[in-house]
Amino acid sequence: MTAVIQTENLTKSYGAHRGIVEVDFAVERGEVFGFLGPNGAGKTTTIRILLDLIRPTGGKAYLFGVESTTDPLAIHRRVGYLPGEFALYDRLTGGQTLEYFANLRGGVDRAYQTSLIQRFDLDPSRRFREYSKGNKQKVGLVAALQHRPELLLLDEPTSGLDPLVQQTFFEVLREAVGEGRTVFVSSHVLSEVERTCDRVAIIRAGRLVLVDRIDALRDLAAHVVEVRFAGRVPAAVFEQIPGVSNMIIEDRVLRMHVAGPIAPVVQAAARYELEDFISREPSLEETFLAEYGQEVVEMAGRGR
Amino acid sequence: MAAELSRANVVRVALVGRLFSLGSVFGKTVRDSRLAVVVVAGLLSLLLLVFGKFFAAAYPDAEARGQLTDLVASLPAALKGLTYGSGDPVKLDTLGGYISQDPGLLLKLIPGLWSILALSVTLAAEARRGSLDFVAVTPVSRRRIATQKLTAHAAAMTVVVAVVAVAAWLTGQAFARLPGDAISPGAAIGYAIWLGLTGLAAGSIAFALAPWLGRAAAAAVAGAVMFGGYIVNGYQASFPNFSKVANLTWFSWTADHNPLAGEYDWQSLALVAAVTVVFFAAGVEAFARRDLGPEERIAVRIPGRPDATLGLRGPVGRSLAEFLPAALGWGAGIGIYGLLIAASSRSFADQLGKTPDIAAKLRSLFPTYDITTTGGVLQAAFMMFGFILACLAAATLVRIWASDETAGRLELLLSSPSTRARWAIASGLAVYVAIAVVTLVTAMGIGDRRGGRRRRRCRPRRRDTHPRRLRGRPGRGWPRRGWAHPPSARRHRGRRAGDRDLPGGRARRAAQAARVDPPPCPDHPPGAAHGRNVELGWDCGQPGPRTRRSGTRRLGDATSRPFALGPATELP
Numbered sequence: 001m002t003a004v005i006q007t008e009n010l011t012k013s014y015g016a017h018r019g020i021v022e023v024d025f026a027v028e029r030g031e032v033f034g035f036l037g038p039n040g041a042g043k044t045t046t047i048r049i050l051l052d053l054i055r056p057t058g059g060k061a062y063l064f065g066v067e068s069t070t071d072p073l074a075i076h077r078r079v080g081y082l083p084g085e086f087a088l089y090d091r092l093t094g095g096q097t098l099e100y101f102a103n104l105r106g107g108v109d110r111a112y113q114t115s116l117i118q119r120f121d122l123d124p125s126r127r128f129r130e131y132s133k134g135n136k137q138k139v140g141l142v143a144a145l146q147h148r149p150e151l152l153l154l155d156e157p158t159s160g161l162d163p164l165v166q167q168t169f170f171e172v173l174r175e176a177v178g179e180g181r182t183v184f185v186s187s188h189v190l191s192e193v194e195r196t197c198d199r200v201a202i203i204r205a206g207r208l209v210l211v212d213r214i215d216a217l218r219d220l221a222a223h224v225v226e227v228r229f230a231g232r233v234p235a236a237v238f239e240q241i242p243g244v245s246n247m248i249i250e251d252r253v254l255r256m257h258v259a260g261p262i263a264p265v266v267q268a269a270a271r272y273e274l275e276d277f278i279s280r281e282p283s284l285e286e287t288f289l290a291e292y293g294q295e296v297v298e299m300a301g302r303g304r
Numbered sequence: 305m306a307a308e309l310s311r312a313n314v315v316r317v318a319l320v321g322r323l324f325s326l327g328s329v330f331g332k333t334v335r336d337s338r339l340a341v342v343v344v345a346g347l348l349s350l351l352l353l354v355f356g357k358f359f360a361a362a363y364p365d366a367e368a369r370g371q372l373t374d375l376v377a378s379l380p381a382a383l384k385g386l387t388y389g390s391g392d393p394v395k396l397d398t399l400g401g402y403i404s405q406d407p408g409l410l411l412k413l414i415p416g417l418w419s420i421l422a423l424s425v426t427l428a429a430e431a432r433r434g435s436l437d438f439v440a441v442t443p444v445s446r447r448r449i450a451t452q453k454l455t456a457h458a459a460a461m462t463v464v465v466a467v468v469a470v471a472a473w474l475t476g477q478a479f480a481r482l483p484g485d486a487i488s489p490g491a492a493i494g495y496a497i498w499l500g501l502t503g504l505a506a507g508s509i510a511f512a513l514a515p516w517l518g519r520a521a522a523a524a525v526a527g528a529v530m531f532g533g534y535i536v537n538g539y540q541a542s543f544p545n546f547s548k549v550a551n552l553t554w555f556s557w558t559a560d561h562n563p564l565a566g567e568y569d570w571q572s573l574a575l576v577a578a579v580t581v582v583f584f585a586a587g588v589e590a591f592a593r594r595d596l597g598p599e600e601r602i603a604v605r606i607p608g609r610p611d612a613t614l615g616l617r618g619p620v621g622r623s624l625a626e627f628l629p630a631a632l633g634w635g636a637g638i639g640i641y642g643l644l645i646a647a648s649s650r651s652f653a654d655q656l657g658k659t660p661d662i663a664a665k666l667r668s669l670f671p672t673y674d675i676t677t678t679g680g681v682l683q684a685a686f687m688m689f690g691f692i693l694a695c696l697a698a699a700t701l702v703r704i705w706a707s708d709e710t711a712g713r714l715e716l717l718l719s720s721p722s723t724r725a726r727w728a729i730a731s732g733l734a735v736y737v738a739i740a741v742v743t744l745v746t747a748m749g750i751g752d753r754r755g756g757r758r759r760r761r762c763r764p765r766r767r768d769t770h771p772r773r774l775r776g777r778p779g780r781g782w783p784r785r786g787w788a789h790p791p792s793a794r795r796h797r798g799r800r801a802g803d804r805d806l807p808g809g810r811a812r813r814a815a816q817a818a819r820v821d822p823p824p825c826p827d828h829p830p831g832a833a834h835g836r837n838v839e840l841g842w843d844c845g846q847p848g849p850r851t852r853r854s855g856t857r858r859l860g861d862a863t864s865r866p867f868a869l870g871p872a873t874e875l876p
Contacts, residue, residue: 051441054595077443086434092326100326103317104442143438 002065004029004151004182005050009059012045019045020206022059027184027199032177034197034214035186042206043186044084047155050184051081063151077105080149082140084156084186088128094139095124101143113146119168133160145172152176152183158192170196222259223279228252230273237268329439329449333426333456344418345464348499349471351410352403356475359402364481368661369397375659379652384541399476399485400564404495410692412555413530415464415499419457419507420526423587426453426511428519431596440596450588454511461500469496472564487564494563501576505554506530508583515590524633531637535644554579619717619727623734626704631741634697638742639749641690642682646750649681656681682750694742701738705731 321327395401476487533553615621
């Protein structure tokens with residue numbers, strides 16, 4: 001497979017403020033790539049460097065094999081972009097706004113544009129300033145999608161969308177991937193990435209922590225178990241079970257993380273009188289934070 | 305295959321759309337400029353017609369125009385420079401010459417103000433709201449985006465120039481009264497091109513600086529360069545040291561280009577155009593090379609404001625803290641403008657006294673105050689331009705006032721346990737305080753100049769002009785021993801000019817009756833105004849009483865001799 005996006009030690013610093021530090025990853029053609037991280041981690045900075053909206057302090061980024069700063073126009077012709085925060089022209093209607101961006105690309109397929117407007121349930125006759133936050137987001141989405149770009153760079157695309165429209169959006173993404181196009185989605189919501197992405201990169205404090213398939217991330221997941229005993233908590237019994245960690249005892253309640261098979265914990269608990277037993281699979285975000293959070297924070301601290 | 309099919313359905317952009325609609329960055333910028341073009345072109349055309357009508361009505365014959373020429377020729381260099389630019393006004397006795405001198409500065413500066421505002425904001429506003437990201441990722445290079453924005457503004461300016469040229473020609477057709485008044489199409493076009501080019505020159509500075517300094521700072525610097533350039537150019541006759549700087553301004557370069565007065569200097573316009581293009585190119589290149597984004601610019605390190613001035617305790621303080629920088633800036637700007645006018649206004653009033661006909665005409669033009677007084681001149685200057693500055697200041701304050709809502713923080717503010725009325729009253733109160741700050745700083749600028757001049761003013765010796773001393777001594781020269789201002793005179797402070805002949809008609813009549821040849825004064829060169837001071841028994845060189853009002857000086861009116869000649873000239 002050919003890498004549609006390739007970065008090499010991509011670094012951006014804003015004077016005293018941290019940007020991103022030596023970010024390396026590659027996105028293959030036809031995949032949906034999730035770019036995850038908490039607020040302020042450097043997701044938007046990375047995307048803006050890819051599009052040559054800002055210039056890197058160090059390292060390089062290649063899109064379609066073209067270095068981002070040498071020929072940005074060649075890249076822009078093949079890219080659709082949705083910024084994380086934007087406001088368009090207050091005095092133009094949604095339809096006029098879409099027409100303007102279509103014209104700047106030399107025209108678009110009107111039928112496809114119309115179908116997107118209908119699928120997202122957007123009223124194009126209203127002025128942009130009259131739209132709700134979700135409808136403004138829809139205008140941005142159609143503007144990014146309407147010219148059928150080979151690569152979609154979407155910065156937190158579901159922000160403000162209701163669940164029904166989110167569903168439509170994910171359908172459109174799947175169609176795009178089905179046509180062989182590539183999608184790069186940044187988000188801080190792991191559940192969203194879990195649903196759509198093939199691979200994911202996790203960035204924290206400006207540094208890339210992990211790039212892996214979404215399935216591999218799931219393997220990291222540990223169950224969170226909460227047991228409420230009728231009597232005293234037999235902590236020593238559970239400490240000896242392999243895979244049990246992070247035990248917390250509050251009165252007659254025992255909370256713990258269980259990596260691997262959960263059956264030994266269930267069997268041990270069954271020997272006692274219980275008032276409640278709760279087991280849930282943590283989100284990837286919880287897993288990610290538990291697994292990588294502290295380490296990266298320390299790494300960032302050493303880097304300063 | 306799908307892509308090929310979709311390309312077949314693509315509707316190409318029509319040429320009209322590219323030129324005047326949403327077909328391109330150029331077209332959209334032109335489309336967005338429609339209202340501004342109508343306003344600027346309309347305002348300039350209206351001013352041309354008003355100036356033409358005024359000139360035709362006020363100076364219908366050669367004699368009146370001769371008086372005007374004499375008046376202007378006798379003005380002090382500083383005032384002449386500030387009003388008409390460097391050098392003597394050319395052919396002021398013709399309609400075209402009068403209009404091209406543009407005594408109110410409006411015609412000279414409005415195109416520049418428009419360009420500064422338009423070109424400082426054209427890219428910065430898009431960057432701030434985030435739409436620039438959408439535009440910048442289309443297959444249109446940054447250089448093309450910036451160039452199309454520029455050329456669109458230049459096209460809009462071209463429309464304004466065309467309208468102004470037609471208006472100038474029409475003014476000549478409508479108001480020509482004497483031979484030489486006619487304005488040829490060529491002269492009108494030459495004049496309009498000069499207006500447009502100098503306007504673009506001012507805007508080019510804002511455009512070049514905006515990527516580095518941000519929108520507001522770039523506009524402020526460009527505005528300062530334009531106003532400062534005009535003032536330095538005008539004052540170079542009075543202050544030769546200004547000449548070096550003045551020679552760097554387009555007002556100096558184009559001093560010999562007065563098409564309405566029959567003078568052409570196209571080379572100077574070429575120089576202005578070349579410099580404008582250089583600034584434009586610098587701005588385009590800076591935009592192409594810098595990082596995009598609302599805060600992506602070279603930050604100028606400005607010391608942070610003390611916490612106490614941030615108004616974090618409540619809505620009034622917070623609102624005022626938002627207004628304060630703008631209020632101080634506008635107050636200082638208008639104050640400096642007033643200071644410069646005030647510095648020259650007394651001389652102007654003196655010279656006006658020598659030409660009673662013109663004084664009478666001006667009095668009819670400004671009936672609510674006495675144009676022949678220092679304060680009156682200052683007031684007239686503000687009528688011409690100061691009010692526009694004040695309106696711009698007010699617009700800035702209103703914009704800040706509205707920013708709570710436009711920036712989207714109003715809902716957050718109203719969700720706090722305060723009523724809407726409280727927020728409205730608090731922010732409204734802050735607006736009034738901000739206006740007071742503007743007024744105070746402006747007054748400081750003007751008042752400082754007043755104070756500086758006070759010690760050098762002519763003043764009457766009070767004891768010599770007391771009615772009691774004057775009574776019974778008509779025709780026997782001036783009395784010499786003392787009197788004090790009667791309380792009744794102080795009570796007259798603040799009344800209209802017509803009521804301010806203190807201490808009343810008795811003194812005036814006595815003064816007229818007691819007219820004698822004035823003795824020479826060692827402090828001043830001979831002149832009508834000073835001669836009249838001496839004639840009335842006033843001497844020079846010491847501080848005068850503060851109760852005197854400038855409004856009592858009606859130098860142009862022989863029937864209303866002044867009693868108090870303003871050492872303590874005050875604003876009406």
